[in-house]
Amino acid sequence: MSKKKTLPDINALVRRNILTMKPYSSARDEFKGEAEIYLDANENPYQSPYNRYPDPLQWNVKKELAAIKHIDPKQIFLGNGSDEAIDLLIRAFCEPNQDSILITEPTYGMYSVCAEVNAVNVQPVLLTPDFDIDLDAFPRTFDATTKIIFLCSPNNPTGNLLSRDKILEVLKRFYGLVVIDEAYIDFAKSKSFIDDLAKYPNLVVLQTFSKAWGLAGLRLGMCFASEDIISILNKIKYPYNVNIRTQELALDALENVRVMEDWVKEIIKQRTKLMKSLEKLSITERVFPSDSNFILVRVKDAPAAYQYLLENKIIVRDRSRVTLCYNCLRITVGTPEENDRLIKALEEL
Structure with missing residues (x-):
């Protein structure tokens, strides 16, 4: 990797047209507070639970979440799943047909999908055989066009945490944004990189309500970053991207953190038991370490095992065609x- 660089103002990394554009201002953006009569947003005036538009910036949810994460609410973006934040980051910071993102393979597939949809190049670099960051490979991969590095930790589909020291090394030396996707961090012993946001203004951390919180059906993702980065995402998102019901149910969950913590403890307990059981099977060749709520296991014939389980009405993921995951089931x-x-x-079997 190159020597450490001084990070510029975040605005220097944003696409010029995004930086200068005038954002759409919704009725609920222009008015703050409570009123007795609302005639500003062309809503149906007859009361139902959902005849009014939701808070476009979800402040009640953000305040509860900020207290749990020990962060300023202004450093939180909430989106329609983490995928919305991934897409917006690429749209805001990568010039189409010019800039690139870097991913470490194997990893979550939506980084590449969002990049390709936005006509942004994808620069892949292989993880090591034990699924960790290969620092020596980075200088040969990213260049002046690389604007974002996506690191998934715990990684999907491998399940393991990436080395914290190696992630910090990337943060110290890379000029653009470093996005750490922590969708599975609640199942790991390592602390979140949210605690490092003040130290690294180019750091972005993604989390989700889909896994530990048990709210996958709500599609609510979390993005934590500097106020400058969050303001850019708010500038280009759709006005009412998180609906009222999702906000209500998210608040209910945040007020009952103990339920989530109990689920996590039980899942970790069952993970240990399941890994031991998988290791005893005659078809198993290797059970990989896991810091998530899933296990990657190499078997003798993954496609055949997948089909057999499917016939027994049990669905797993066949990852045998994924880089470095030959004959693996997730x-x-x-x-x-x-x-x-x-x-x-x-x-x-």
């Missing part, structure tokens, strides 16, 4: 009953 940790049924089925 298995989500289920309930004790679901895990037992999976093992019994594989024992008969």
Whole structure:
């Protein structure tokens, strides 16, 4: 990697047209507070639970979340899943047909999809055989066009945390944005990189309500970054990107953190048990370490095992065609009953 560079103002990294554009201002952006009569947003005046537009910036949710994450609410972006934040980051900071993102393969597929949709080049660099960052490979991969590095930790589909020291080294030396996707961080022992936001103004951290919080159906993703970066995302997002019901249910969840913590403890317990059971199977060649709510396991014939489980009404992910994941299945940790049924089925394969 090159020597450490002085990070410019974040505005120097933003696309010029995004920096100078005038954002859309919704009715609820222009008015703050409470009123008795609302005649500003062309809504149906007859009361139902959802006849009014939602708060476009979700301040009630952000205030509750900020207290839990120990961060300023202005450093939080909430989106329609983490995918919205991924897409907006690429749109805001990468010039189409000119700039690039860097990904470490194997990793979450939506980084590449969002880049390709936005006509942004993808620069892949392989992880090491044990699925960690290969610092020596980075200088040969990114160049002056690279605007964002995406690092998934714990990584999907491998399940492991990337080395914290190596991530910090990337943060110290890379000129553009470093996005750390922590969708599975609640299942890991390592602390979140949210604590490092003040130290690295080019750092962005993604988390989600889909995994530990058990709210995948709501599609609510979290993005934590400097106020400058969050203001850019708010500038280009659609006005009412998170609906009222999602905001209400997210608030309910945030007011009952103990439920999420109990789920996480049980899932980690079941993960350990499931890994031991998988290791005993005759078809298993390797069970990889996991810091997430799923397990990557190499078997003798992954496509055949996948098809067999499918015929037994058990669905896992066949990752055998993914880079470095030859003959691997990705298995989500289920309930004790679901895990037992999976093992019994594989024992008969």
